[in-house]
Amino acid sequence: MTRTTQYHAVPNAPRDPHAERLIAHRGHDRIESARSVAVVGGGIAGLAAATGLAERGVDVTIFESAPQLGGRVRSWPLGDGRNMSRGFHAFFRQYYNLRALLRRTDPALDRLVAVTDYPLQTNTGLTDSFESIPRTPPLNLAAFVLQSPTFPLAGLAKVDLPSAFELIDLQFPQSLSLYDGESAAAFLDRLRFPHDARHLALEVFARSFFADPHDFAARELVTMFHTYFTGSAEGLLFDVPVDDFNTSLWDPLGDYLRDASVTIHLDSPVDALHQTERGWRVSTSVGTEPFDAVVLAADPRTSRGLIAALGGETQQLVDLQARAARRTNAPAFAVLRLWMSDTVRPDRPAFLGTSGYQLLDNISVLERFEATAAAWTQTHNGSVLELHAYAVDAPADPNSLQGQAIRAALLADMRTVFPETHDMEILAEECLLEDDCSLADVSPWQDHPEVTTGINGLVLAGDWIRAPLPVALMERAATTGLLAANELLAGWNVTGHDLFSPPRRGLLRRSALGRAVRNIVQANGAR
Known part of the structure; x- marks a missing residue:
């Protein structure tokens, strides 16, 4: 039989002293006049938005096309003691807003367990491990270089130092536009990491976005390196649910939302959105319902289709449709x-x-x-x-x-x-x-749709939506969902939900010594 894997307790609060709290709009504790919001999509982004709104007294209805909540992180039974999902997902310690969402039904996060290590192995047999690497930068980076069999010390002489310093010199969101037009592969070429270290330490981030490094944005690569390694003291280890995703996470959250009077329609894809003089109408196969506002949190392809079909000729709508149309899905x-x-x-x-x-x-x-x-x-x-x-x-x-x-x-x-x-x-x-995940491509960062649309009562959420914080994947979905809820709540003068973020400044921007080093590096060719 199999051995019992050793797990550690899951932390309940950010460990990183540099983690940042983003204060939301302050207003009324709850909505003062009745408001209704349709949340299109019952994945992480939609669940986060619905939670944020319902907790402030908003009348929320979720429309989810699948038979289960959870979106692209859902699971489903096969009927014979087996289950299936769309694949393994790691719940990193930096996922502050997602973890806060899960604490609504699991305050101590007892339904997550910590995997003590996840080795990375090349086809040549070289293996990197993160179990013994300290979590606090820059000690973690130094320890990785010293311990990794994929990173011989001789390789340090070949690394392009100005490019390497970019990994510890980020400022969010200002730095992101510096990488417009550059792919992860192009950045790795100029970084000149040793071949095996390049694959295990960096390309793994690109491929976790379902993308070939030649098509994947360099800004996403350097953001993830900052978030998980050089900018955060949470470390590279992660947690996983103790059972399938829906049993552990989404079914309890669905019950929590129903207790908060949220209406949840499963197996209910949305066919169209219509803006009216008084708000919005949401059309499904069983009819049309009126709402004051809409959070569009469906998968990227569905969201783009609904945006493209919106009627109207305002400049805000034309701009949104053009930006959405330029997005594509990953392989x-x-x-x-x-x-x-x-x-x-x-x-x-x-x-x-x-x-x-x-x-x-x-x-x-x-x-x-x-x-x-x-x-x-x-x-x-x-x-x-x-x-x-x-x-x-x-x-x-x-x-x-x-x-x-x-x-x-x-x-x-x-x-x-x-x-x-x-x-x-x-x-x-x-x-x-x-093939329903969005491609984080090399197009300009500012060209990607953001939570706000400029269209009254319409906000966007999801892992394909631009966020001004060093977050991605599941955490970007949760963060944009809460940002979408906060945007609507602020418009009704209702207090929103504070968010947490990994540090938005790299190591070179956090101290006088770091800034001095940064000036020297910049003088020698870094961005």
């Missing part, structure tokens, strides 16, 4: 979940990031942390493995020739990384190929 990603006839070796990590294989980007041993998978393992004596590949070819039916080729490549990679699986039978499997 497809693949998730292959396997129920095996035997367990993998007990020394296998619960989560392993990989680089340099045919398609495999990470592999999870789900029974190490997910209760439903652990129960299946207890009954069947086999591991539940999840293989994840980012930026694969165009989406396809998993049963098509293209889908079967992706499956075959992932299985071959798994058997290379975990050789003991060669002799195991696959008792059951589920495969997903999806």
